[in-house]
Amino acid sequence: MAITQEEILQDYTAMGDSVDLITGIIAGNKLQDQTDEYKKSTVSRNVKHLELLVAQDYWTDEDMTDVNAAITAGNTYVG
Numbered sequence: 286m287a288i289t290q291e292e293i294l295q296d297y298t299a300m301g302d303s304v305d306l307i308t309g310i311i312a313g314n315k316l317q318d319q320t321d322e323y324k325k326s327t328v329s330r331n332v333k334h335l336e337l338l339v340a341q342d343y344w345t346d347e348d349m350t351d352v353n354a355a356i357t358a359g360n361t362y363v364g
Contacts, residue, residue, distance in 0.1 A: 288343050297347055300338050303331040304355040311362050325363050332359035 309315030310324050319327075335356050339349055 293343055296338050296341070300335055300352050303335050304351050307331050307335075307355045307359045307362075311358055328359045329363045332356055332363070335359075 306315060307328050310328055316324050316327065332355070335352055339352055339356070
């Protein structure tokens with residue numbers, strides 16, 4: 286089953302949301318009222334989400350620079 290352009294755009298948008306959440310948690314701007322354990326769990330889930338999506342074969346010329354940086358930073362943050 287082929288993926289549509291709309292679905293690719295949805296995935297790319299979702300990746301951006303995960304990047305924003307990961308970088309926000311690391312910067313201390315998001316989930317400030319949560320425990321470190323919760324923040325690390327959230328970052329870990331979002332990193333896994335990004336890793337699954339970035340590995341898909343339907344990407345063409347989308348810029349994955351921020352996605353790859355968030356994966357690296359998230360993995361470092363989680364330890």
